[in-house]
Every structure is written in C-alpha cells, then in structure tokens.
Amino acid sequence: MSLEGGCLCGAVRYRIEEDSPPCYACHCTECQTHSGSAFVLQMPVFANKFIIEGKVVTADQDLPNGRVSTIHCCATCLVRLFAKVTGREGLVTVRAGTLDNSKTLTPVAHIWVRSKQEWLEIPDGHRVFEKMPSEADWFEILDTKNRLEAG
Ligand SMILES: [Zn+2]
Numbered sequence: 679m680s681l682e683g684g685c686l687c688g689a690v691r692y693r694i695e696e697d698s699p700p701c702y703a704c705h706c707t708e709c710q711t712h713s714g715s716a717f718v719l720q721m722p723v724f725a726n727k728f729i730i731e732g733k734v735v736t737a738d739q740d741l742p743n744g745r746v747s748t749i750h751c752c753a754t755c756l757v758r759l760f761a762k763v764t765g766r767e768g769l770v771t772v773r774a775g776t777l778d779n780s781k782t783l784t785p786v787a788h789i790w791v792r793s794k795q796e797w798l799e800i801p802d803g804h805r806v807f808e809k810m811p812s813e814a815d816w817f818e819i820l821d822t823k824n825r826l827e828a829g
C-alpha cells in the first residue's frame with residue numbers, strides 16, 4: 679500500500695511508499711502564517727520512500743532552532759507540498775493536507791499548543807505538547823523504531 683497526493687493544478691504528484699505514516703498538527707505561529715490557516719498537518723516520511731514527479735520551486739526558511747527548512751512548492755500553482763530540514767537528512771516533511779485522502783487522517787499529536795487558536799478544542803486522547811517535543815518524544819510519536827524495522 680502507498681499514499682498519493684499532489685498540488686492543486688496537477689502538475690506535481692507524489693507517492694509515499696508506506697501504509698499509514700503518522701501525522702501531527704503544528705499550531706505554531708509560523709505554520710499559521712505559512713498556511714494562512716489555524717494549523718498545519720505534517721507527515722514526516724523517509725526520503726527513500728518518497729517519490730515525486732513534476733517541477734517544484736524551493737525557498738529557504740530559517741527556523742528558530744537554527745535549522746534551515748527548504749520548502750518545496752509546485753512551480754505552477756505554488757501549493758506547498760513538502761520541506762526538507764537541515765539536521766534531519768533522510769526525512770521529508772509532507773504537508774499532509776495535500777494527500778488525496780487527507781480526510782481520513784487523524785493526528786497522533788498536537789505541538790505548539792500554547793499558540794493554538796482559542797476556539798479550537800483538541801479531542802480527548804490526542805497527545806498534546808505545549809511547545810516542541812523532545813527528541814525522545816518525537817521518536818515515540820512518529821513510531822520511528824517500528825517503521826525503520828518494517829524497512
Ligand atoms: Zn500545481
């Protein structure tokens with residue numbers, strides 16, 4: 679099984695060769711500004727399981743932690759599709775809302791909840807982090823060990 683997605687105009691399509699990688703909701707103010715919306719659904723996937731077709735344009739964004747995020751957008755309609763971050767080589771962070779079946783997604787965690795919009799109530803049972811999770815929490819949230827073992 680794999681997941682597919684793409685931009686609005688159809689010029690860029692991608693495929694993720696994993697069954698159902700976890701996604702999380704980021705409520706930070708940068709994501710709000712980037713998306714012009716309340717939060718962003720992010721799905722980090724292994725770069726060697728991410729196949730993309732079509733022309734993209736990129737822009738570099740400095741992150742508060744000193745890392746640089748290179749965002750990748752469709753060259754035609756400029757929909758932002760994914761990002762690659764320095765220090766996280768081997769991972770591609772996909773904007774999960776660009777998946778064809780994005781309505782079936784449930785985030786495994788909500789991060790930077792201290793800046794979430796006040797009207798938004800997070801469902802019971804969802805993991806919540808006031809700010810950025812620790813590296814150990816990331817490892818657990820993203821089920822990294824089991825996914826690496828699954829090859
Ligand atoms: Zn497009």
Ligand SMILES: [Zn+2]
Binds near residue numbers: 706707709
């Ligand atoms: Zn964010």
